[in-house]
Amino acid sequence: MTSPLPSLFAVRVDELNRFVNDHGRLPNSQVGDTAEATLAKWCQAQRNRTEGRLGTMTDAEADALEAIPGWYWQAPDGSTVWKDRLAELQAFVLTHGDIPRRRGDTAAEKSLANWVRVQRAKKTNPETVGTLTVEQSDALEVIPGWWWSGQPTSTFKSAADDLLAWVKSTGTFPKEYTTDKEERRLASFVTRYRDSFRAGTLGRPQAEQLEAIPGWDWQIAPAEQWWDTLISVAAWVTENGRIPRGKCDDETERKFGRWCEHARRAAKPGSASTLKMTDTRRRALEAFIPGWYWSK
Template identity: 25%
Template sequence: MDSYDAQWVRNIEAAREFYERTGRMPRLAGGQDTDPHERRLGRWLHNARTASRNPAAAMRWSAERESQLDALLPRWRDYGTEQASRRRWTARLAELATFLATEGRVPHETHDSIGRWLRAQRHAELSRVQSEAIESVLAGWATPPPGRWAARLDRVAQWSAQRGRLPRASAADRQERLDGLWLSQQRSRWRKQALSPMQVGALDESLPGWEHPDGRQRASTRA
């Protein structure tokens, strides 16, 4: 590997590190405050994009270099679309923050549009900056309610919907008593702040008033 090839690989690694740290590609021009290191990487990326559009005119361009970029820096081509994508993503994050502030609950992953977006983020390739940005708005967002826990909640919610009330831990019926005990455990964990925000949101959505044995709702979150 000659010195030019070695520098090429170092540039890819530096651009990848920059993206993972900031959530965006380096920019060629970003105002007087733009870091010189970013400007250098931005110019290098600009030249790479130009060469890919007209490879015959590029002195050191090759299919191998293009493959390296595709493999190690998949979004290297997307300067224009990246800016629009980042604006849309930031707008959705703001929408999530507004939802939490106005609704007082975590969005439902099926019924709420922003909830579906949040679910999609768990499976997306997010930068560290993006993950931390969501975490600052909704702590614990990356961990959905465990499957067994969620299945139990669904069963209790179906029981409650059929009968118009919450199950009681003192009930004579065995299944109602077990569900009532489970719900009582959730209240105890909630008071100890041992439930994740996602679990609290799921309970709020599926069992309004679950925090109280008589089913009354919290004025602070449901006003």
């Protein structure tokens, strides 16, 4: 017959079960919440008991702990723990549309916000720089609204409101190829959140706010694509020192070369191209692409 659990131990197990049911994870000793930190330290004390420290553990006590979802005796691999917290952060942002706050409404949000603070410190604090891997850094940077130091220049909502005001005022979406800093900022915002949507990391509340903007489209419009390609072609020409050829073995050069050929055809009188060669585009081709020519 299994021995009954000591009363104090049973009380702690009940507390631990409730915590895991409420938060979906084991308690963390590195949080600001005193109750959670105390419970986490109690968990570690029980693990120490299995190693011959702080007394011995009965089979009944071990069974009670092992019945708790996520319980472990040996700490899992650090990268696994990190990925679990990253998944929690992604889920939070998808649900709430923002990064968790240390003054949040729930203990779970505060705990997650503290983890976020630690990750930022690993990137920006001179004493801890280098402790965050490139892969971890990249994974954090694709989370909508992520920032490393200082304060975010604007929240998602305020940036989306600025974009809405811009569209209503100008009747068009901002473009990145302008000298206007505000327009470039808004264009960068559009690109970033389109990318997040395609990657599946954009929360529904954020998506709905963007979709409420007149003319919003998750796909890049043909006119926008033209300018994006122009920038890519200009970079290729700068790197390679020549205009790309439409007939060659290299796939990238061939694609850019055909785009250049299409641009020249579009400039001819009577062209049936769906993307007409406006004066603005003519000037951009001549200004951005070194060695550009209309005909040989």
